[in-house]
Amino acid sequence: MPRYELTYPKEVHNTVKRYSSRATYALKTIHEIINGAQLLHVAFQPDNSPFPAVLPMLGQMGSFERPSADTGDVLDLYLHGYVSSRLMNVSRAKTTTGDGQETPAGLPVTISASFVDGLVLALSPNAHSYNYRSAVLFGYATVVTDVPEKLYAMERITNGVVPDRWRQTRVPPNNAEMQSTSVLRVRIVSGSAKFRQGNTHDDRCDLDDESVLNNVWAGVLPVYTTLGDPIPAEYNRINPVPAYIEQFRTDFNSNAHETALLAAVEPPDIKKDTDPQDD
């Protein structure tokens, strides 16, 4: 565990230019947003198209070399994908044909995750905003071929969906399952996170306008994800729902709700933007 907070270096691709006071480069903050996201968006530039490819994938941060590493440590990102997918093919091709010395091995990928915590409804449309948390990571993706590392990643990703789920299922995967599943390891080179919290910030001209104040509702609608009542499979035999699943639902729902409520509280220690428009 690092004694001081580690941060990613600021480089051309990760430096936040708009509202930079809302940005952070702290590994812990960025990694926790990534780990908490149910889906990540993974972008890479194919050779045969002008458009970046973007795929929704599951992923978790981790260190196979040092499994006890903290979320604030230097970590890799493990992504769950499939042998046949475009990302896997491109990643594999680049890994074997790259010159290896001048650039890191692997396919350059950008991973992003975003949470909306609230709709910020201000007096003017321009001062409308969202409370949000978003993180982006940049790194080089390669296919994991080492079986113990692949199992490590699969367990981590499964437990990222529901804590402790892996050992509650039929494990280990058989040979066919191991071969049909692919895992990418992304060596991270940089990243950043960005936030918005607080209630509405309106322009002075609107705050001084009686007719505006008397006609427009201003405030925040909290936004959060909810996990509903479990729906058992037809062939499920386990009743009632196991405690580790119900505990996860309870924790997840109360944490999500609380996060959205806290996001609407004005941060006392951060100076307000002079510009009321919010990113």
Add this chain to the structure above:
Amino acid sequence: MPRYELTYPKEVHNTVKRYSSRATYALKTIHEIINGAQLLHVAFQPDNSPFPAVLPMLGQMGSFERPSADTGDVLDLYLHGYVSSRLMNVSRAKTTTGDGQETPAGLPVTISASFVDGLVLALSPNAHSYNYRSAVLFGYATVVTDVPEKLYAMERITNGVVPDRWRQTRVPPNNAEMQSTSVLRVRIVSGSAKFRQGNTHDDRCDLDDESVLNNVWAGVLPVYTTLGDPIPAEYNRINPVPAYIEQFRTDFNSNAHETALLAAVEPPDIKKDTDPQDD
């Protein structure tokens, strides 16, 4: 309104290769996923980095030339951004320096939106999955300079956050607001959407294994977004919360909950994958 369902052409960048039976190219389906997403992820390839840039942005489909167009019609995507952002700068630069005849004007961008509708917890880790809806659009982005078109897009994007919100706020924007706000129009060239719905699909070997069936809970945890109780700004004077906001919250919450529950129902008319692993 089109008499027949319009679909995007299948091209190299949008053809879904994995589980293609779950894919659709129908404009209406894709556009409704994009319009319903609170955040879009916008990816483009900068010249000075190996990594695609990915920015969370707000956007809505629309047709300025034919404002009455249906979501199933050919539409542009309007994105809300800022003059100083990297995307705006790149878009503007490409627009003016492109040769215009050989490739469409504008910056190639990929827009993606994803909803998680449920965590699908199967007997084996490999058969775990998500119920989800995801859409991707490919197109060329340019900065909107025409003032009426910009106002059209701003109103559409504001009403995409809360229906009817625009005319309930202080409008129109003043000159300073119009100049500090930028809007991108993306001319869409292709797109696709992908889904997963149903309950767990497990391997025969696990379904025939008494010890697995007697030990593993199998089923779906529905996932949906909730809008919490409104939190008024300190300077808000409107009490109670206006009906159009409360109606929106009620409709949004019941629709989101119902969508997650319906997603867990086995689709009767779609043949099951022989492979239980889910994307």
